[in-house]
Amino acid sequence: MTTLVREGRQEKLLNILLVEDNLIDAQMVSHFLRGSIESFKSTYVSRLDEALLILQAIQFDVVLLDLNLEDSSGYATFSRILPAASSAAILVLTGSDDENLAIRTVREGAQDYLVKGLFDGRLLVRSIRYAFERKQSEEALRHSEATVRAMFENSLDGIVITDDAARCLEANSAAAELIGLPREKLVTASLFEFGDDDLESEWQRFRGSRRGRSCFWIRREDGTKRFVDCSFNAHILPERHLVVLRDVTEQQNLEEQLRQSQKMEAIGRLAGGVAHDFNNILGIISGYAELMQLNATDGAQKVRAEKVLAAIEKAASLTKQLLAFGRRQVLSPRLLNVFDVVTDLGGMVRVMVGAEIQVTLPQESVGMVHADQGQLEQVVLNLAANARDAMPNGGVLTIKLENYSSDIGSQIPSGDYVLLSISDTGIGMDPDTQSRIFEPFFSTKKSGSGLGLSTVYGIVKQSGGHITVESQLGLGSNFNIYLPLVATARVYAERIPGEQPLHMQGDETILLVDDEDELRNATVEYLETCGYRLLKARNGGEAIQIADQFDGKISVLITDIVMPKTNGRGLLDHIRKTRPETKVLVISGYADDAVIRHGIFLESTYFLQKPFTFQLLGSKIRKLLDR
């Protein structure tokens, strides 16, 4: 842009094209321009075709246009030059009887018109300057409008302009998609038709505060609901309000899932804590009941003690369920016959899936696997629940078992497996869904937690196995679980604890550590009855002190894990360093992941979960000592 500095102000040198076939008019206009103190550079042509040609090569700021030329006349002259001079301000020069035509050109985009014979140099120059400035303003406005329109049309958020009554006057496509209405139907509709019941009062609050933000549910035309974060700006123009709607349904769902998950976690912790304390109490009751049983002087006393012990067993069963709910149960993989597990679950599966679904169970036993029975049951139940949800109108749920050998090149690492297949004849899944089903919190169900299949996946992986899924929309789904084969069913003979008397006597020295005084005292009394010599401590620190001061051999350390002051882990580390020959038996009502968090690797031989019977305790101790 060329600028001239004149009398302290900057002016743009305006490039003017004069299109005029009357030499007198042309000369007069030219003279006016030359004589002006304004800065003009003018070019003159007498024909429209010449004007169109030069406009292709040069960008003019202003076009002075006579409508009646040798090669064009009237409105046609204007309409032909308008697209070629779209960036220039057009000033029409007209005869006195052409004013209606001139006014029409102004409506269509000319900046102004001047009637020949009625303007002098000052009016011409002022009109040119004003026309140019108006054009500049219009261009700036047009650019601004184009920018705003592009943002409006391409925004991922729904944008709605409403009147005072929340009626939509304008809406972008994102708003129409969010609300689930065609755009033409959304315009003229009221926002109240889609918002929840509180929206109307929210609206009044918005209008009072001029701007605000709120979250609410929107009911879509198809019956579904979306949760929106709404930003509101009142009176962006008189009686015009801006409403921006952001769909945060997924975020809301995730937050809700997280809240639910945190709630379950909290309940689990509470349940686990209660179970722990309750187990300790049960342990005390159980201990004294056993002592009563041992010391009974007549049959009636013994029977009473046995009844107390039976009641304790039921109570212990309840606490175990609480621990399971809190996912704090001890993981105890053992050799399992999958056939027995699945067969035993058959009744529960049938009840769970309902009468409309036919359940087929395996008929023959296959190999053994090393797994946690509770977890394996959870796998079967989760997949059965999944199959039920995929067959709302009934169908067939098939659970199959077979021995499977995987070769190199298979998607399953080579080896021998027990293959557990659970298939349904339900709605099936598309490939995209199949690729995500094991992700935590992914769910295609309205009320699903999204944790069922991810739990299955975790359990299978934890058990050293593999899981695959095959599915097709409308043709059902099939989950294959490959668990490493440990032994064949024929060679395995499960050793069931018999009724044979347990050998529990001994004279070795045992260091017993438990912060529950009553339980510790009862245990000491029982073990002393068996012949052992007892050292007792209330916590880890006290136990370390006793162990360090004791000169003799300590054969067994029996200790709780979660204790005040020095905990079980610290005590174990110390004993393993100072008395590596001492065998350790961990007892805990909190066993579970709290134990695992303390970094202690457990085998069933070295762990006893509270509450336990003294008989079992005595048996464990003897096994440890005799090993």
Added chain:
Amino acid sequence: MTKPGLKQELHESWPGEPDACVVDMSDRNSKFEALKSSTFDPAALWARLNGDAELLRELVQIFSREHPRLLENIRAAIEQGLYEDVKKFSHKLKGSALQFSGSGVANLAASLEQMGEHRKLEGAARVFSDLEREVANLAKSLHSMAEERQAGC
């Protein structure tokens, strides 16, 4: 004189910036009275030209060159019944007359332009005859005014 061609700046068509000849209008107004008529307003023309005698002289020269050809074009178009040409050349003459505040010529030219517009040339020859006379009067008045203004400088 032919019209300037494409991309030729108008400035170049009229070489040399003339020396401005600024006249005290109050002194001159009395002299316009002799030229004023119902069809010509010399005071309005003088005001529009901002008292520029040189510009007046140039415009009168152009008019003197152009109007015979324009009149001839109008006459031929009337005789041959060429409505568009009658309209076009009459419009052009009207525009020039308006710039000179020559309402008589402008009105007659406008009448012929309308006849061409409506494709009805009855009476056009008579109007044209009046137009010729009025153009001659205007040209004479303009020459007188230009000479007087020139002399006044």
